[in-house]
Amino acid sequence: MADSQTPDPGKGEFQDPLENYDPPTFDDPLERGLHEETVTAIQSQPYAAISTETSVADALQKLAAQEISCLLVEQDGKLVGVFSDRDLLNKVALEYADVKNRPVHEFMTQQPIYVDETDSAAAALSVMAVSGYRHVPIVDLEENIIGIVSPQRVTKFLRAQLDKAAS
Amino acid sequence: MGLFENMRTAPVSELTLREVVRISPDASIRDVVNTLRAAELGCAVAVDDDNKPCGLFTEAILRMLLAKDPACLDDQVADHLTTAFPWVKLTDSIEMVLDAMETKNFRFVVVVDENGKITGLTGQKGLMEYVAEHFPGEVMVQRIGTKHYPEQREGA
Numbered sequence: 001m002a003d004s005q006t007p008d009p010g011k012g013e014f015q016d017p018l019e020n021y022d023p024p025t026f027d028d029p030l031e032r033g034l035h036e037e038t039v040t041a042i043q044s045q046p047y048a049a050i051s052t053e054t055s056v057a058d059a060l061q062k063l064a065a066q067e068i069s070c071l072l073v074e075q076d077g078k079l080v081g082v083f084s085d086r087d088l089l090n091k092v093a094l095e096y097a098d099v100k101n102r103p104v105h106e107f108m109t110q111q112p113i114y115v116d117e118t119d120s121a122a123a124a125l126s127v128m129a130v131s132g133y134r135h136v137p138i139v140d141l142e143e144n145i146i147g148i149v150s151p152q153r154v155t156k157f158l159r160a161q162l163d164k165a166a167s
Numbered sequence: 168m169g170l171f172e173n174m175r176t177a178p179v180s181e182l183t184l185r186e187v188v189r190i191s192p193d194a195s196i197r198d199v200v201n202t203l204r205a206a207e208l209g210c211a212v213a214v215d216d217d218n219k220p221c222g223l224f225t226e227a228i229l230r231m232l233l234a235k236d237p238a239c240l241d242d243q244v245a246d247h248l249t250t251a252f253p254w255v256k257l258t259d260s261i262e263m264v265l266d267a268m269e270t271k272n273f274r275f276v277v278v279v280d281e282n283g284k285i286t287g288l289t290g291q292k293g294l295m296e297y298v299a300e301h302f303p304g305e306v307m308v309q310r311i312g313t314k315h316y317p318e319q320r321e322g323a
Contacts, residue, residue, distance in 0.1 A: 024304060028169020031301050064234030069227060085226040086209060093200050093229060096237045122302045129299035130306055134274065134291060151274040151291040158298070159269055162262065165171045 029165035034122040039115050042124065042157040044138050044147025049074050050083070052105035056092055059083050059104045070135040072145055073108045079137050079145050081108035086134075114139050117146050121157065124149050170301040179264060180257045182297055184278055184287030187212050190224065192245035196232070199224055199244050210275040210288065213248055218284045220277050222248025254279055257286060264294055 026032040049072040050059055059071055063085070073081035083104050091107045092099055099107065114137040115124050127136050138146040168176070188211040190199050199211050209226040224244050232239040232247060239247075253267035254277040267276045274291040299306050 026169070028171050028301075030171035030174070031169050034170075034298070035302070060230070060234050064231055069230070085230050088230055088233065089200060089209060089226045090204055093233060094197065094240065096233060100237075120305070122299075122305050123308070125295050126299045126302055126305035126308070128291065129295040132292065151268070152272060154291070154295075155265060155269045158265055158294075162171070162174065162265070 030161055031122075033161045033165060034125065035120050037121045037161075038117065039119050039121050039124045039138055039149065040117050040146070042121055042149050043153040044149055047072055047137075047145070047148040049145065050104060051075065052080060052108075053103045055101050056096075056104055056107060057100040060088065060092070060100075063088075068150075070148065070150065071104075072137055072148060073104060074145060077145070078143055079112070079114060079139060081105065081110045082112045082135060082137065083108040084135060112137060115149075116141070121161075125154065128154070170298065173301075174262045174265070174297075175260055177261050178257060179255050179259050179261060179278055179289065182261060182264070182289050182293040184289050184293065187214075187277075187285055187288050189214050189285075190244060192222065192243070192248065194244050195240065196224075196229070196242050196244050196247065197240040200229065200240070208288075210290075211244075212277060212285060212288070213244070214285055220252070220254065220279065220285045222250050223252040223273075223275065223277070224248055225273075225275065252277055255289075256281065261294070261297060264289055268294070 026035055048066055048068060052073055052075050063071060070082055070084040072079060073083055087107055087109060113127050113131050113133055115127060117138055117140050124136050127133055134151050136149045140146055188202055188206045188208050190211040190213050192213045203211055211224045212220050213222040215221045228247055253271040253273050255263045255267055257278060257280055264276050268274060268290060275288055276290045277285060278287040278289055280286050
């Protein structure tokens, strides 16, 4: 007979997989700030979005008019891609006359890496470092677009974190 | 030392510098675009005879030119270089890269030696890679991936 105190594996007793998890600790004030702040502490709005059927010409004009480097491409409110300066350089610039009226979904970067709004600021920076993405979209739990983290915004955020750590 | 002290004291030479895409001011924008595509980079640097940087051509400049006049591809790049680009010395602190990017609102920063000769390129990616080294757990999550890894480089 099994001891009532002994867990019976056959009964699938719950074992918390995180029971021995020790969250990381940081002595460095800047590392602590980047780890503890969520990505929403980095300015992520306003952002500009277009539909998948927007023409390349219209997307280009929107980028230029707003003086931004990246548009989020959405379908039914969900993020499906980004269209950026790099897409223009690599896929559009030399072919512009032939492609200007085609839909942007043919030239966008599909399924971009994004971060959740609850992720740390360090996570967004790590996405940029590892994947080479310069713009990182932020989505909520339903994968609705919240905003976008850009190089300029990250720079400003890092500057503020450095100043905060110094004070 | 942690990230805070490292950024203030470590020199730019500790960043992973990118190889410079050098262009002639006489080149056409079309040629520069082809060069940038081959190098998978968004910034080219015009240098003078002393190997000193004299102008930058970036994908942001290309965007504005294309939006204004798609026929710009046959222009000489010399007419569209920006000379107000950020630069740092190899011996400057990494924090200076951040300041240069913020002040000039560029994501590329030219790196020069003590004689002003160009030695590399850094900027947002180099800085993010340096910061991310201090968060190996986050980097591991990105490398193993809870989300798919992109088949193509952005993009953005």
